Structures are given as structure tokens and as C-alpha cells.
Amino acid sequence: MLTIEGNIVNKDKTFRGRIEIDASGMISKIGSPTGVADFIFKDELIFPGFIDLHVHAREDMSHAQDYKEDFTTAGEAAINGGVVAFAEMPNNPIPPVDDVSYETKNNLAQKSPVEVLLYAGIGNKTSPLNKSVPYKVFMGQSVGDLFFTSNEALEAALEKYQEQNVSFHCEDPKILESSSGALTHEKRRPNEAEISAISFALKLIEKYKIIGKICHCSTIEGINQIIKAKRRGLQVTIEVTPHHLYFDETMLNENRKIFQVNPPIRQSRENRLALIAALKKGDIDYLVTDHAPHTIAEKEKGASGLTHLDTYGPFTTWLMKEHNFTPAEIARICSSNPGNFFNQFSTRKYGEVKEGYIGSLTILNPNKSITITKEILKTKAHWSPFEGMTFPGRVVMTIIKGIPYQSKLGTGQEIYEK
Numbered sequence: 093m094l095t096i097e098g099n100i101v102n103k104d105k106t107f108r109g110r111i112e113i114d115a116s117g118m119i120s121k122i123g124s125p126t127g128v129a130d131f132i133f134k135d136e137l138i139f140p141g142f143i144d145l146h147v148h149a150r151e152d153m154s155h156a157q158d159y160k161e162d163f164t165t166a167g168e169a170a171i172n173g174g175v176v177a178f179a180e181m182p183n184n185p186i187p188p189v190d191d192v193s194y195e196t197k198n199n200l201a202q203k204s205p206v207e208v209l210l211y212a213g214i215g216n217k218t219s220p221l222n223k224s225v226p227y228k229v230f231m232g233q234s235v236g237d238l239f240f241t242s243n244e245a246l247e248a249a250l251e252k253y254q255e256q257n258v259s260f261h262c263e264d265p266k267i268l269e270s271s272s273g274a275l276t277h278e279k280r281r282p283n284e285a286e287i288s289a290i291s292f293a294l295k296l297i298e299k300y301k302i303i304g305k306i307c308h309c310s311t312i313e314g315i316n317q318i319i320k321a322k323r324r325g326l327q328v329t330i331e332v333t334p335h336h337l338y339f340d341e342t343m344l345n346e347n348r349k350i351f352q353v354n355p356p357i358r359q360s361r362e363n364r365l366a367l368i369a370a371l372k373k374g375d376i377d378y379l380v381t382d383h384a385p386h387t388i389a390e391k392e393k394g395a396s397g398l399t400h401l402d403t404y405g406p407f408t409t410w411l412m413k414e415h416n417f418t419p420a421e422i423a424r425i426c427s428s429n430p431g432n433f434f435n436q437f438s439t440r441k442y443g444e445v446k447e448g449y450i451g452s453l454t455i456l457n458p459n460k461s462i463t464i465t466k467e468i469l470k471t472k473a474h475w476s477p478f479e480g481m482t483f484p485g486r487v488v489m490t491i492i493k494g495i496p497y498q499s500k501l502g503t504g505q506e507i508y509e510k
């Protein structure tokens with residue numbers, strides 16, 4: 093059994109209390125502090141473990157991309173960043189698209205020190221699995237066969253996924269094609285590509301009664317369409333990433349290749365601040381990383397994608413300090429909302445510090461700053477877009493099913509240990 097006392101933050105209530113986690117890794121009791129516990133935290137914040145709904149861990153049965161990341165290193169980077177579970181994307185060389193390929197990949201994912209939920213891919217010839225799983229569809233270019241070159245082909249494929257849970261990567265393939273000669277990555281993947289694709293995704297969600305999620309939204313115009321659709325009663329939720337909240341084109345210079353990502357870093361500061369406001373207000377549902385590790389050599393050659401798992405927790409302290417997010421708002425977008433998504437497909441309950449829920453917790457010190465350096469990263473890719481930058485706070489401990497991992501961030505030693 094593990095006992096922890098301190099400031100507990102749920103989405104609707106912050107209180108000083110005592111958490112008891114039993115031998116099976118579940119929260120068995122929440123009570124008042126006694127002054128005697130395995131860990132007593134004074135100023136730190138104890139959150140229901142953070143869950144990242146958008147991770148590319150790279151490993152599949154081809155093992156062709158294990159040099160970028162695998163389930164073990166992705167899980168270690170997650171713990172390092174205070175993430176206790178993640179959902180993983182299917183754009184692999186051998187994608188999980190049916191019961192057999194899904195189970196095979198799922199067996200590989202068991203290596204991860206944190207629980208992994210796999211998305212199944214949707215392609216031209218795929219059908220829903222027998223098991224209840226979340227799906228991902230790529231509108232616009234991706235790898236392998238898992239993308240569509242026209243809206244007609246996409247609709248023909250999605251018709252089979254009525255009432256299923258589907259996440260959409262929204263970039264209109266026709267607009268990408270017609271912009272492909274533009275000079276910069278941002279202009280080759282313009283705002284209009286996302287806005288147009290979101291509009292079409294919402295039509296499909298409505299027509300086929302899909303439970304939709306729009307991935308890594310980067311334009312406020314696109315987000316406003318989704319908010320309107322939510323108010324009309326559509327079942328649709330919204331992801332946003334740290335990079336679209338933290339960076340805009342005014343910050344791009346010689347770092348352009350490192351910062352290349354799809355959808356791209358957007359032009360204006362106003363757009364970026366509007367995303368932050370929508371996240372704080374509750375219109376955007378989830379903070380997700382879109383952790384997409386490539387080697388530095390691949391980035392130099394134009395690979396798109398950023399690494400973020402290691403810095404998820406520190407990033408939330410920036411939201412609190414610089415943008416006045418309350419701890420409860422962080423619990424909503426990092427724990428409770430993603431927990432509600434995850435729990436539909438897991439046998440365990442995530443998202444709240446409550447009896448019967450999983451004993452996986454994220455403990456932050458919001459006032460002990462940290463500068464991000466290569467030395468403190470666990471991702472196999474071994475770089476971060478935040479290198480050299482300082483966040484106002486850090487993860488001090490990640491607890492996975494009752495097992496504490498103490499952060500050693502900043503000491504130059506092992507980053508965490510059991």
C-alpha cells in the first residue's frame with residue numbers, strides 16, 4: 093500500500109487530503125490528512141494522472157521505425173513528463189486495421205510502463221473491428237495506405253464506421269495538392285486546408301452519427317466551426333497541442349526544419365492566443381502532444397513532427413503561470429476529459445482522484461522552474477522543440493498504479509527511478 097498526503101486537484105474540487113492506494117494499484121480510500129504517510133507534499137499539486145490521447149510511439153510488427161521510438165522509450169518519456177497513460181496512433185508501416193493486426197500490435201504495447209490504448213486505422217478497404225476500439229482517419233498525406241486523396245473516397249470508407257469513435261486528422265488533400273509549390277511549409281499547408289477539412293469531417297460525423305474527435309486543431313476558424321457543431325448537438329471533441337499554443341510564425345527562424353509539423357505552426361499571435369482562450373474556457377477538450385519522434389538527421393531532411401511527451405507536465409505549469417489556468421482547469425483538459433475518452437476502452441478508470449479509480453497520479457511543483465535540455469529527455473529521438481527554454485514548474489513525481497517514480501530532473505542524473 094502507498095499513502096500520499098497533500099493538495100489534491102480534481103476538475104471540480106481542490107482540497108487537502110490523504111490518498112491510499114492498495115496493492116492492486118487502485119485508490120482504496122480518500123480521507124483527511126493524518127500527518128503520517130509515505131509522501132507528504134506541502135505546496136505541490138496532486139493531479140489525477142495526465143493522459144495524452146495523441147502519441148506516435150512508432151513501434152509495430154515491422155520494427156522498421158523502432159530506431160525513432162518504441163513502446164518502452166515512449167512509456168519512459170511519458171512518465172518523465174507526468175503522463176500515466178496514452179493513446180497511440182496507427183500510421184505504422186504495418187498498420188493495425190483489423191482484429192489480428194490490432195492484437196499483434198497490442199501485444200507489443202504491453203512493454204510500455206504505462207497503459208497504452210491503440211487507435212485502429214481506417215483505409216480504403218478496412219472495416220470496423222469486432223472489439224470496441226477508437227479509430228483514426230488521416231485526411232491528407234500520411235504514410236502507407238492510411239490516407240485519402242479525395243473526400244469521395246474518404247466518405248465511401250467512413251460509411252462503414254457509423255456510430256464508431258473516430259478521430260480525424262484534418263487537412264484537405266486537394267488544397268494541399270494545389271499549394272504544394274509554395275515556398276514555405278506553412279504556405280504548402282495553409283489554414284484553409286484545415287478549415288475546409290474540418291467542415292467536411294463535421295458533415296461526416298453528423299451524417300453517419302460518428303462519435304468524433306478533431307485532432308490537433310490549429311486554426312481558431314476551424315475550432316469555431318466545431319464549437320457551433322457541438323452546440324447543435326453533434327458528438328465531437330477537440331484536441332490542441334503544446335506547439336500550437338506556444339509557438340507562432342513570428343518565432344520561426346533558423347529553427348524552421350526542427351519546427352516542421354503537420355498541421356504547421358500558424359502565422360499569427362492572435363490565432364495562438366485565441367486557441368489558449370478556447371482551451372481555458374472549456375471549448376477545447378484535450379491537451380495532447382502529437383508526440384511524433386524523428387531523428388535530427390530526418391528533421392534536417394524535412395520530416396514533420398515534434399517530440400513532447402517528456403515536457404507535458406512542465407508545459408502545464410506554463411499554462412498556469414503565464415495564462416492563469418487554474419489547477420482545476422488543468423485537471424479537466426489533462427486528466428478528466430481524456431480519462432472519459434480512455435475509460436470507454438479500458439478496464440480501469442482514469443481521470444479523477446477518487447476511490448475505485450486507478451492509483452496513477454501526476455504531482456507537480458508549479459513554482460520550481462526547469463530548463464529543458466537534451467540530458468533530461470527520455471524519448472529515443474533525444475531532442476525537444478523546447479530545448480533551452482525554461483518552464484515555471486516541473487513534475488516531481490509520477491505514480492503508476494501505486495508505484496512512485498521520483499523525478500530527478502535537473503540533477504543530470506537518471507531522470508526518474510522507482
Ligand SMILES: [Zn+2]
Pocket residue numbers: 146148181382384
Ligand atoms: Zn499525429
